[in-house]
Amino acid sequence: MTAVLSARELTRSFSGLLAVDDVSIDIEAGEVRGLIGSNGAGKSTLLSLIYGQLEPDAGTIHFAGNDITRMPAGKRARLGMGLVPQVTSLFEDLTVEQNLVLGGLPKEPHATLSLDRAEVDRVVELIDLHDSRFIRAGHLSHGEQRWLEIGMVLLSRPRLLLLDEPTSGMTMAESRKTASLLRGLQASEAVQSMIVVEHNIEFIRLVSDRVTVMHRGAVLAAGTIDKVKANPEVQASYLGRLR
């Protein structure tokens, strides 16, 4: 398998506090990787380093054959990375359809602003917002806003989709629907690879079979969910707290 993303020895600190400590991670084409860990473990910081919202103090990141370590986030997006951030970030005064169009339009500076309408129709069905497509995004429920955000990023046809706590603030029913949406994406190969940051390990089990556990900024364990759950260190530092 070829690695879509390869991050090596990433380190990032804030005022002397190590948030990400010598982390290396490879994401293969077609892989959905779960990233779990307690609060402050460094999961979201790692995602921000990968997407370019933060620069690492040390280490390298390669994506689709390019060294993107110092590349701004917008350029990474144009290379095929998509981010669904932890805090919902939509165009609230624009309609659902306009949000999706903004997700799907070509981003290259000199590109013709063409768009495949059938693709927008397909995604609006996929995220189950067909009846709301002309409603302003700010009027949707929290769960619907999260799905719209996923749909928006999907329309940019990312090779690697980064999801930062996609079910945060969702009801159980909405979380299950989100898991089903992500499984659908995997099955339809709409997205090549995904990294899903989550607290909810049962949600991760539904969408991914490989996880990386982070603790105090470092990788504590990696492997299948069952293997990781059986790891005594993981049990002591993370799973024990969930019980």
Next chain:
Amino acid sequence: MLSLMVLLPLISNDTALVERFGGYFLLAVFAISVDLIWGYGGMFTFGHAAFFGGGGYLVGMLTTRGGWFLPIPFWLALVAAVAGATLLALAMSYFVFSGRLALRGVEFAVVTLAVAVIAERLANAGGSVSGGQNGILLNSRLGIPGVISLNKGYGFYVVAALILIVSYVSLQRFIASRSGLILRGIRSNEDRIDLLGYDVARVKRRTFALSGSLAAFAGAIYYTQFGIVAPGSVGVSLSTLVLLWVVLGGRGTLIGPVAGAILLPYLTNSLSRGNLLDIWLVVVGVILVVVILVLPAGIFGWLERDR
């Protein structure tokens, strides 16, 4: 609005009034140029009179000053003024929107305010080039010499109305286009537009240049017809006044700023010479405060609130 524009010259014999409305239409073009960047792009500008008045100044200098290749014919000066304003807007926007220190919000507003202050000071201190405190008397006349005069009365009204209609329809089409949607996305959530991969700086630069050139074009025609351009035309007070027109009508509605730029100057003009000679500024101020308190989105913003 369109029917009112058509009806006014038909129902009024007052040539001065009709001509005055022609001037308001050009102010309305200035207002929609501000609405484009502030109402639709979220770039709050405190110095756009530098472009509106700058258009008048450039035409004035190119058509009335001597030396080298000057003076040049009005129509050539008009093209040069718009080109000059566009270049100035591009240069300015390159510095304020590009790079990691790209400005937005209050920081951008402060820079535009500084531009207006500098422009006014330059106009005052420009000696024989800018005419100093007296400004420049523009001697060009709109129209084709010996064929048709469009500088006064109904002729000017029609020219100004056509400029407003063409500018309005063009901006409306731009805003409804996909480029316009990206601009509205910047206003709504600039960080998200950036994270999606759009070149935010490029979109802002182009929009700012478009707005600056439109303001300069309207200003060049306005001051040519008015006959004089003075330092106040490029300064802070006119830059603030246009914001009031936009706020009153409703920013981000296009039609609102047009209404604001016609209503408020008309009201100001009418009140300042009636029985309210001594208190007209207070009356206008009270109307503005009431409208902004009751309808913070402006008149047309309120009318379009659920659309």
